[in-house]
Amino acid sequence: MYIERLQLKNFRNIESINTAVEKSWVVISGNNAQGKTNLLEALYIASTGQSFRKSLLSDFIKDNHENSIIRCQIIKQNVRHQIDVQLQKTKRSIRVDDKPLRSLTKLLSLMNIVAFFPDDLMLVKGSPEGRRKFIDRCALSFYPDSADIFKAFRRSLKERNSILRKYQRQEQKLDVQLLKAFDEQLIKYGAKVHQYRKDALDELKKYVEHYLLEFNVIKDSLEISLEPGVPIHDINSFQSSYRRALAESMQIDQIRGLTTVGPQRSDLLFNLDGKEAKSFASQGQQRSLVLALKLAELKVIEEKVGCAPLLILDDVSSELDQTRTEYLFKAIEDLGCQVWISTTGSVDLKIPKENHHFNITNGALKEL
Amino acid sequence: MKLDPIATLQLQLARLPGIGPRSAARLAFYIIKTSQAQGKNANLAEDLAQSLLDVQKEVRLCRECQNLCTEEYCSICRDPRRDQSTLCVVEAVPDMQALEKSGTFRGLYHVLHGVLAPLEGVGPEELKLEYLLDRTKNKSVEEVIIATNANVDGDATALYLASLLEPQELRITRLAMGVPLGSELEYLDSATLSRALLERKDMVNT
Ligand SMILES: [Zn+2]
Numbered sequence: 001m002y003i004e005r006l007q008l009k010n011f012r013n014i015e016s017i018n019t020a021v022e023k024s025w026v027v028i029s030g031n032n033a034q035g036k037t038n039l040l041e042a043l044y045i046a047s048t049g050q051s052f053r054k055s056l057l058s059d060f061i062k063d064n065h066e067n068s069i070i071r072c073q074i075i076k077q078n079v080r081h082q083i084d085v086q087l088q089k090t091k092r093s094i095r096v097d098d099k100p101l102r103s104l105t106k107l108l109s110l111m112n113i114v115a116f117f118p119d120d121l122m123l124v125k126g127s128p129e130g131r132r133k134f135i136d137r138c139a140l141s142f143y144p145d146s147a148d149i150f151k152a153f154r155r156s157l158k159e160r161n162s163i164l165r166k167y168q169r170q171e172q173k174l175d176v177q178l179l180k181a182f183d184e185q186l187i188k189y190g191a192k193v194h195q196y197r198k199d200a201l202d203e204l205k206k207y208v209e210h211y212l213l214e215f216n217v218i219k220d221s222l223e224i225s226l227e228p229g230v231p232i233h234d235i236n237s238f239q240s241s242y243r244r245a246l247a248e249s250m251q252i253d254q255i256r257g258l259t260t261v262g263p264q265r266s267d268l269l270f271n272l273d274g275k276e277a278k279s280f281a282s283q284g285q286q287r288s289l290v291l292a293l294k295l296a297e298l299k300v301i302e303e304k305v306g307c308a309p310l311l312i313l314d315d316v317s318s319e320l321d322q323t324r325t326e327y328l329f330k331a332i333e334d335l336g337c338q339v340w341i342s343t344t345g346s347v348d349l350k351i352p353k354e355n356h357h358f359n360i361t362n363g364a365l366k367e368l
Numbered sequence: 369m370k371l372d373p374i375a376t377l378q379l380q381l382a383r384l385p386g387i388g389p390r391s392a393a394r395l396a397f398y399i400i401k402t403s404q405a406q407g408k409n410a411n412l413a414e415d416l417a418q419s420l421l422d423v424q425k426e427v428r429l430c431r432e433c434q435n436l437c438t439e440e441y442c443s444i445c446r447d448p449r450r451d452q453s454t455l456c457v458v459e460a461v462p463d464m465q466a467l468e469k470s471g472t473f474r475g476l477y478h479v480l481h482g483v484l485a486p487l488e489g490v491g492p493e494e495l496k497l498e499y500l501l502d503r504t505k506n507k508s509v510e511e512v513i514i515a516t517n518a519n520v521d522g523d524a525t526a527l528y529l530a531s532l533l534e535p536q537e538l539r540i541t542r543l544a545m546g547v548p549l550g551s552e553l554e555y556l557d558s559a560t561l562s563r564a565l566l567e568r569k570d571m572v573n574t
Contacts (some may be wrong), residue, residue: 066389088388155520162486178484178492181528185520 001076001112001307002338003043009069010062011087012038013363024338025355028365029345035363036342040115040312043340046072046083047111047310048140049094049104060087074111077307081110104151108144112301112309116294118319123293124277124286128267134293135226135268139200141301141309146196153189153263160186161258168257183246186262191238193263194228201226201268203304204296211292212272215327217285220273229265284321291324295331302335313341317349326350374400432503434479434496436461444468444477451475453510457500457529459483459517463553467515470558472565475513478503483516483525495525497532504536511539513568518543518551530571541568 002024008017013035030036045051051060061068070085084095094101101107123130139146160182166172201224209222234240245261246253253260270277270289277289301309311332317325332339333352343349357368374396382392403413429435430442437443444450454475458464459482467473480495492498504512514529516522530540544567545551556564 091388093388152520156524159486159520159524166486172491175492177531178486178524178528181484181524181531182486182520184527185524188523189520 001074001310003072003310003340004075004080005071005073006043007069007071008039008042010065011042011068011070012060012062014038014042014365015062015363017365019358019365019367021338021356023354023356024336025351026338026340027349027351027355027357028340028342028360029357030342030360031344035360035365037314038363039360039365040314040340040342042070043072043310044113044115044312045087046070046085047107047113049085049092049101049107052115052117057087057092058089061089076110083107083111104147105144108140108147112141112305112307113312114141114294114298114301114309115312115314116316117314118316120294120316121287121290121319123290124270124281128265131268132264132266135197135200138204138297138300139196141297142200142203142304143196146192149189149192149196152185153193156182156185156189157259157262157264164253164259165257167254174254183243186259187239187242187246190230190242190263194226194230194238194266197263197266198226203300204293207296207299208289208292211295212289215288215292215324217281217288217292218272221271223269223271223274225269225271227267227269229263229267230261287320287324291320291328295328298331298335298337308335308337311337311339313339315342315344317341317343433477434481435464435477449474452508454513455504455507455509455511456513456515458515458553459522459525460554463515463517466554466556466558466561467565470561470565472562473513475511480516480525483521484528485521492528492532497529500529501532501536504533504538509538511541513541513543513565514571515543515553517553518545522551526571540571542571543568 003021003026005020006017007019008014010016017039028036028039041051041053045060067086067088069087070083072083074081074083081097084098086093094107096106096110119126119130120134123134136150140150160179163172163175163179163182167174205222205224208224209218212218212222228238230238230242230245232238232241233244242262246259249259249261270281272281272285272289275281277286281289298309298311313328316328320328329350329352341349341351359366359368377396377399378389378392381387381395382389384392387395399413399416402410426438427436428438430437430445431440432445433442435442435444439446451474454473455478456464456467456473456475457478457480458467459480461479464477464479467477478500480500482490482495484490484492484495503509512529512533514526516525526542530542533540543553543564545553545556545564553561
């Protein structure tokens with residue numbers, strides 16, 4: 001799939017952009033804080049319904065304006081589609097082919113996107129939250145139906161935490177039956193979230209090892225395991241382990257006013273040739289691992305959807321060395337992705353000749 | 369200072385759920401235009417204003433089932449042919465109307481006017497669940513069908529209700545909803561809804 005036209009209005013520092021695109025490589029150069037990442041963010045929101053940054057809705061709207069608009073025309077498997085996102089201070093509304101979107105599933109099935117940010121290179125060493133985000137993004141793009149499950153899981157967790165918090169702050173006595181009613185929702189959707197993550201990981205594994213062997217990062221084997229965030233008492237039933245874990249952590253949860261066990265606490269562990277990557281892999285090896293994960297993500301989507309996804313590269317080359325960048329670019333060429341890439345222009349990226357090159361300064365886009 | 373009546377109308381309309389500023393403006397101009405023209409909508413503004421006042425003055429909750437009605441008891445509760453032994457608990461009036469349209473259900477209803485949602489401050493008291501328990505205890509109810517939506521809050525409400533009703537030794541059932549049938553009752557067609565009702569499942573407390 002590829003973007004044919006992108007229109008933005010009052011999005012962050014961008015007042016107005018209306019640009020047609022016909023090539024596979026779209027380079028956006030500019031100095032820092034001129035709007036490069038904002039433009040990529042708009043594309044990302046139109047593809048996933050969400051931003052990759054923590055933001056309030058009002059942050060998206062240019063100062064002194066009521067709303068901002070993202071309109072994306074795409075071609076996928078020879079069919080043209082249009083995505084309209086309207087961001088207001090209190091709500092976000094998305095239309096796909098002029099019909100209001102009721103579940104993100106539809107958007108995720110239509111828009112296949114992989115994004116790569118400098119922060120991603122911290123995936124192995126960084127916080128578990130970053131790794132959960134990564135595997136959840138994969139699960140969402142591999143199985144668009146999971147969008148409603150993830151949403152229901154988050155809702156269940158918030159509801160349960162709100163009961164615990166009101167009790168902890170002594171605003172309400174604890175209604176054990178009420179807590180139990182929401183526990184069951186948490187268990188139901190949490191088990192599904194866990195399963196989606198496991199399945200997504202299995203899909204990734206098929207390719208990651210291959211890339212790591214190719215990069216000479218491992219000689220022998222790669223192991224990636226999913227820490228479930230729940231002590232597994234019963235290997236046959238995640239649900240019953242989860243139920244038991246919730247019962248056992250009941251007291252501590254009440255004291256802390258939040259839920260301390262569950263898939264919201266899970267993590268990914270990487271083992272390269274039997275050594276834990278987080279502590280033992282060099283920075284170079286860790287970066288290769290991240291690159292391999294990203295390439296695997298691209299491959300799985302291509303395999304599942306039957307066409308190459310859209311790729312966003314936000315200033316990645318500033319952090320990735322020449323060899324790895326070249327490898328990445330070659331893989332992109334082989335897959336035939338449309339790629340939107342931002343750069344400060346300080347390094348020569350060796351981008352294929354067939355490209356659009358835009359400059360963005362103070363939110364204004366100009367084709368060079 | 370007197371407020372601009374056009375702007376005021378737009379602001380009032382925008383207070384309605386699902387109506388953004390743009391739709392509000394469109395509706396406002398439509399009302400203004402048609403009210404000044406001839407034709408079938410000539411009295412739209414006046415008719416609309418009267419309807420709104422009537423609704424506010426005359427509509428209240430049925431003393432028995434909490435349905436909306438204009439008398440003490442709604443037409444369903446007053447109908448002696450309805451099966452007094454089954455009670456169907458719904459979240460909202462539109463859900464009840466959808467069930468009525470399907471024609472499969474002949475019992476009585478109970479409208480909760482919401483579901484449990486601790487995050488939004490809706491607990492058992494807000495839903496007046498005590499009143500529902502009194503109803504099932506004192507009337508000849510044998511089965512309670514819980515027809516809240518099949519989402520997080522709807523399912524939690526069903527479980528909670530089942531645990532409250534358990535001591536009364538009634539049959540407690542749940543509509544067979546959710547994937548692939550669809551999780552929101554209001555949007556189901558009559559055939560699917562009938563099926564969800566006929567295939568309802570007994571709730572067993574875990
Ligand atoms: Zn009634």
